Amino acid sequence: MSLPPNDELTSFFGELCDAAAAMTLPLFRSKLGVINKLDAGFDPVTEADREAERVIRELIEKRYPEHGIIGEEFGRSRPDAALQWIIDPIDGTRAFISGIPVWGTLIGLYENGVPVAGAMDQPFTRERYISVGGEARLSVDGGAGEILTTKSTKNLKDATLMTTSPHLFSEEWEQAYFKVEEEVKLFRYGCDCYSYCLLAAGQVDLVIESGLNVYDIAALIPIVEAAGGMVTDWQGGDASQGGAILACANQDIHKEALALLNG
Amino acid sequence: MSLPPNDELTSFFGELCDAAAAMTLPLFRSKLGVINKLDAGFDPVTEADREAERVIRELIEKRYPEHGIIGEEFGRSRPDAALQWIIDPIDGTRAFISGIPVWGTLIGLYENGVPVAGAMDQPFTRERYISVGGEARLSVDGGAGEILTTKSTKNLKDATLMTTSPHLFSEEWEQAYFKVEEEVKLFRYGCDCYSYCLLAAGQVDLVIESGLNVYDIAALIPIVEAAGGMVTDWQGGDASQGGAILACANQDIHKEALALLNG
Numbered sequence: 001m002s003l004p005p006n007d008e009l010t011s012f013f014g015e016l017c018d019a020a021a022a023m024t025l026p027l028f029r030s031k032l033g034v035i036n037k038l039d040a041g042f043d044p045v046t047e048a049d050r051e052a053e054r055v056i057r058e059l060i061e062k063r064y065p066e067h068g069i070i071g072e073e074f075g076r077s078r079p080d081a082a083l084q085w086i087i088d089p090i091d092g093t094r095a096f097i098s099g100i101p102v103w104g105t106l107i108g109l110y111e112n113g114v115p116v117a118g119a120m121d122q123p124f125t126r127e128r129y130i131s132v133g134g135e136a137r138l139s140v141d142g143g144a145g146e147i148l149t150t151k152s153t154k155n156l157k158d159a160t161l162m163t164t165s166p167h168l169f170s171e172e173w174e175q176a177y178f179k180v181e182e183e184v185k186l187f188r189y190g191c192d193c194y195s196y197c198l199l200a201a202g203q204v205d206l207v208i209e210s211g212l213n214v215y216d217i218a219a220l221i222p223i224v225e226a227a228g229g230m231v232t233d234w235q236g237g238d239a240s241q242g243g244a245i246l247a248c249a250n251q252d253i254h255k256e257a258l259a260l261l262n263g
Numbered sequence: 264m265s266l267p268p269n270d271e272l273t274s275f276f277g278e279l280c281d282a283a284a285a286m287t288l289p290l291f292r293s294k295l296g297v298i299n300k301l302d303a304g305f306d307p308v309t310e311a312d313r314e315a316e317r318v319i320r321e322l323i324e325k326r327y328p329e330h331g332i333i334g335e336e337f338g339r340s341r342p343d344a345a346l347q348w349i350i351d352p353i354d355g356t357r358a359f360i361s362g363i364p365v366w367g368t369l370i371g372l373y374e375n376g377v378p379v380a381g382a383m384d385q386p387f388t389r390e391r392y393i394s395v396g397g398e399a400r401l402s403v404d405g406g407a408g409e410i411l412t413t414k415s416t417k418n419l420k421d422a423t424l425m426t427t428s429p430h431l432f433s434e435e436w437e438q439a440y441f442k443v444e445e446e447v448k449l450f451r452y453g454c455d456c457y458s459y460c461l462l463a464a465g466q467v468d469l470v471i472e473s474g475l476n477v478y479d480i481a482a483l484i485p486i487v488e489a490a491g492g493m494v495t496d497w498q499g500g501d502a503s504q505g506g507a508i509l510a511c512a513n514q515d516i517h518k519e520a521l522a523l524l525n526g
Contacts, residue, residue: 029466098423098451099466101388102363125364125388160361165452188361189428190453203292203362 001066001082003111006133012063013107013119013130016056020105021123023051024090028124029099045090045097049073052089052105060085072215084110086218091120092164092192101125102194108218115240118219120197129197129223136200136226148200148227150249156180156256159205159249161187162195169210173244176234177208179260196220196247200227205249206257210234212242220247230254234261264329264345266374269396275326276370276382276393279319283368284386286314287353291387292362308353308360312336315352315368323348335478347373349481354383355427355455364388365457371481378503381482383460392460392486399463399489411463411490413512419443419519422468422512424450425458432473436507439497440471442523459483459510463490468512469520473497475505483510493517497524 004012027048053073060069061077068081072088085107090096092103101124108118120129126141129148139145153159161184169177181187184205191198193216195207200223217239221231224247234244236258246261248254267275290311316336323332324340331344335351348370353359355366364387372380383392389404392411402408416422424447432440444450447468454461456479458470463486480502484494487510497507499521509524511517 029464094449094451098425098449099461099464100365100451100454100457102365162361186357186361188357188363188453190451191363194363198362201292201362 003083003109003116004064009109009117010130010132012059013117013132014128016059016107017105017119017121017123017128019055019059020052020089020107021121023055024048024096024105025123028096028101045093048096049090049093053087056085056087056089056105056107070215070218072213082112084113086110086215088193088213088215088219091216092194095190095192100190102191104193104197106193106215106219108215108220108222110218110240113240115218115221115225118222120193120219120223122194122197127197129200131200131222131226134226136223138197138201148223149202150199150224150227150229151202151205153205153249154252156183156205156253156260157185159184159186159253160203162191162198162204162207163187163189163209164192164195165189173210173234176261179263180206180208180257183256183260193220196224196231199229199247199249200224202227202249205253207245207247208257208261210244212245214240214242217242217245232258234258266346266372266379267327272372272380273393273395275322276380276395277391279322279370280368280382280384280386280391282318282322283315283352283370284384286318287311287359287368288386291359291364308356311359312353312356316350319348319350319352319368319370333478333481335476345375349373349478351456351476351478351482354479355457358453358455358457363453365454367456367460369456369478369482371478371483371485373481373503376503378481378484378488381485383456383482383486385457385460390460392463394463394485394489397489399486401460401464411486412465413462413487413490413492414465414468416468416512417515419446419469419516419523420448422447422449422516423466425454425461425467425470426450426452426472427455427458428452436473436497439524442526443469443471443520446519446523456483459487459494462492462510462512463487465490465512468516470508470510471520471524473507475508477503477505480505480508495521497521 068078137145400408
């Protein structure tokens with residue numbers, strides 16, 4: 001089993017994102033109350049989550065029947081395959097149900113456990129981030145898009161930091177996190193997977209989170225790394241299985257943040 | 264001096280938003296580093312802020328030369344006029360400089376101190392919220408758009424709360440705020456003016472902030488109120504000059520949140 005060629009992968013990621021968007025976008029900002037009157041058991045985000053993963057899995061099964069799949073909603077298929085597709089159909093469900101377009105559909109591809117390609121799609125803003133063959137691109141509204149590069153900020157005191165919400169950290173971890181927050185120039189809360197894409201796009205300098213699952217980070221590692229950034233855990237080790245994540249625009253920022261988190 | 268007819272106002276708000284977007288959007292997500300190499304003193308958000316307010320003021324001066332203007336960047340003109348346009352060219356500058364499309368151009372219209380019409384424009388997501396004649400609409404990608412109505416959530420325990428960042432409150436106020444945060448079903452940080460538009464659009468139930476200026480809230484009051492919501496200060500009084508803001512989807516949520524903030 002070998003990695004499909006870059007062109008084929010790029011085009012297939014596009015197909016997967018289109019198919020998922022057809023499931024998620026019509027349910028984004030749907031009025032829960034209105035829908036609930038028709039069917040008391042209907043939950044738009046759960047429905048969107050399940051349907052998006054279902055169509056992604058179907059397309060993968062059809063195109064690459066020997067590849068493995070790990071999905072947030074429907075678990076693992078062919079766990080021994082060398083190539084594994086890793087899916088979070090809607091990362092940022094809280095943003096989704098609040099109507100904020102910073103959620104995304106995440107699709108990563110691992111080869112023998114190593115993140116090699118990934119896509120993040122935000123269909124409301126029409127942003128599609130795809131990393132294939134060591135090159136990450138953002139297309140807005142279709143087309144090949146622009147090649148992404150991270151920022152070259154040298155010092156943490158000049159950096160912009162993002163995290164989804166500080167209350168997601170345990171107390172001990174929150175204190176380590178706040179050491180970094182106190183040092184940076186600017187911090188922002190609230191963006192889930194969107195933060196990592198902003199990092200790859202050279203808009204922010206670092207993202208710190210904890211408690212991530214493999215499908216929360218799989219697609220994002222190739223996007224950030226291909227743009228020149230680093231994604232590790234809070235000890236500087238492998239982040240490919242999730243956990244506590246430190247994603248940085250470059251080595252300088254990473255070194256300084258790592259020291260503060262462990263200081 | 265009388266209020267222009269609704270159709271004229273709606274169309275003029277559109278003109279103002281288009282003109283502002285032409286100044287802001289090209290500078291959104293511009294790479295600071297790249298631009299700074301050309302001109303060390305150039306700051307994209309300051310430039311976008313000033314240029315957007317400049318074109319808005321020019322259009323108002325030309326169309327309604329007797330109306331007053333209050334702008335974040337260039338202050339007051341004709342402060343005694345009965346009709347006052349109130350402008351925040353970029354509300355959410357921190358979001359703007361971080362590349363997150365939850366900032367907005369805010370344009371409000373007061374008649375004898377009473378908020379009567381307003382617009383919020385987010386050109387990257389192509390969302391335009393306009394309230395005229397007691398009707399608030401959201402258009403995405405042009406067109407007349409859909410009429411907005413707030414949620415009918417009855418109890419705070421089922422509500423979604425938004426605030427830009429809890430660290431923006433003073434310590435005493437933060438404690439009052441946290442009483443509400445602890446009660447709600449879901450809370451989200453990070454959205455500035457965008458939160459109030461989500462409230463009007465029936466996506467979230469309440470927004471709590473403090474320290475707002477008149478130009479931070481002027482455009483948003485008519486949008487939320489026309490959709491069926493309420494905007495007051497933390498004591499339930501007039502919010503039209505800014506300060507500490509409690510914006511709610513309906514009276515039930517407002518009553519409960521007000522009691523907690525003052526309990």
